Amino acid sequence: MWATHALPRLFLTKFDPMIPDFSKGLDHASGKLLPAIAQDAVSGRVLMFAWMNQEAYAETLATGRAVYYSRSRGKLWRKGEQSGHQQKVLEMRVDCDADAILLLIEQTGAACHEGFESCFFRKVLADGEAAVVDERLVDPQSVYGQ
Amino acid sequence: MWATHALPRLFLTKFDPMIPDFSKGLDHASGKLLPAIAQDAVSGRVLMFAWMNQEAYAETLATGRAVYYSRSRGKLWRKGEQSGHQQKVLEMRVDCDADAILLLIEQTGAACHEGFESCFFRKVLADGEAAVVDERLVDPQSVYGQ
Numbered sequence: 001m002w003a004t005h006a007l008p009r010l011f012l013t014k015f016d017p018m019i020p021d022f023s024k025g026l027d028h029a030s031g032k033l034l035p036a037i038a039q040d041a042v043s044g045r046v047l048m049f050a051w052m053n054q055e056a057y058a059e060t061l062a063t064g065r066a067v068y069y070s071r072s073r074g075k076l077w078r079k080g081e082q083s084g085h086q087q088k089v090l091e092m093r094v095d096c097d098a099d100a101i102l103l104l105i106e107q108t109g110a111a112c113h114e115g116f117e118s119c120f121f122r123k124v125l126a127d128g129e130a131a132v133v134d135e136r137l138v139d140p141q142s143v144y145g146q
Numbered sequence: 147m148w149a150t151h152a153l154p155r156l157f158l159t160k161f162d163p164m165i166p167d168f169s170k171g172l173d174h175a176s177g178k179l180l181p182a183i184a185q186d187a188v189s190g191r192v193l194m195f196a197w198m199n200q201e202a203y204a205e206t207l208a209t210g211r212a213v214y215y216s217r218s219r220g221k222l223w224r225k226g227e228q229s230g231h232q233q234k235v236l237e238m239r240v241d242c243d244a245d246a247i248l249l250l251i252e253q254t255g256a257a258c259h260e261g262f263e264s265c266f267f268r269k270v271l272a273d274g275e276a277a278v279v280d281e282r283l284v285d286p287q288s289v290y291g292q
Contacts, residue, residue: 018268037183039192046192049246061270102192120240121242123238123239130240
């Protein structure tokens with residue numbers, strides 16, 4: 001199961017499944033939450049940051065569509081269920097501490113609910129203020145209505 | 147201060163400085179913590195996920211070197227202070243809700259304390275297990291000692 005071909009024996013870490021360890025997550029009524037980063041698999045752009053609980057992670061793995069946990073709505077958030085802007089998951093990565101998840105995705109439409117390709121559309125300027133530096137892809141009212 | 151050239155007037159959001167809003171952060175003894183994602187500015191690779199408190203953010207902005215807050219060590223973590231693997235910050239972005247930070251960086255050495263370029267060196271396989279799929283750049287013992 002290890003991709004040993006690329007690893008000198010000396011550097012092999014001891015066996016550890018290293019699937020996401022939700023026991024390390026943020027305490028929440030719905031269970032523990034781990035950070036999840038969605039990155040465009042082609043452009044490499046970081047599109048959004050969200051949270052997953054065990055159930056969201058399991059559904060993402062099972063369906064190949066990104067499912068997060070919405071803290072504000074208090075329920076699973078099947079990305080795109082309202083907007084149609086879903087995320088096809090091409091690959092998932094787990095970090096060294098097994099407490100952060102990276103999703104390499106194919107984004108339909110705009111990842112950001114404000115209509116931008118990425119939620120990170122504001123750049124911090126040298127004076128510490130921030131400015132919108134990207135263009136909107138879609139008008140959020142046309143996607144989410146009023 | 148807005149990069150208005152690219153934005154149709156209709157789409158301009160109301161004025162909001164949208165600097166990171168630490169009041170939305172994770173509760174911690176050191177103050178509120180916001181998620182911070184470090185991405186290689188050239189390759190686009192997501193290198194690591196960490197946390198920042200207000201002090202870490204302010205020092206990052208002032209020095210141009212990534213400073214995080216280490217929850218395990220309970221103090222500011224000036225990335226590379228022990229390993230020499232520091233991160234020069236070329237750009238910072240703030241997300242739509244002003245509660246997540248993206249750093250575009252130039253990484254010296256390996257971002258991961260296990261000697262990999264990125265902390266996300268484990269890929270989740272179809273069966274839900276994970277495997278190391280990257281090569282180590284450096285032997286962590288040579289960097290951090292025993």
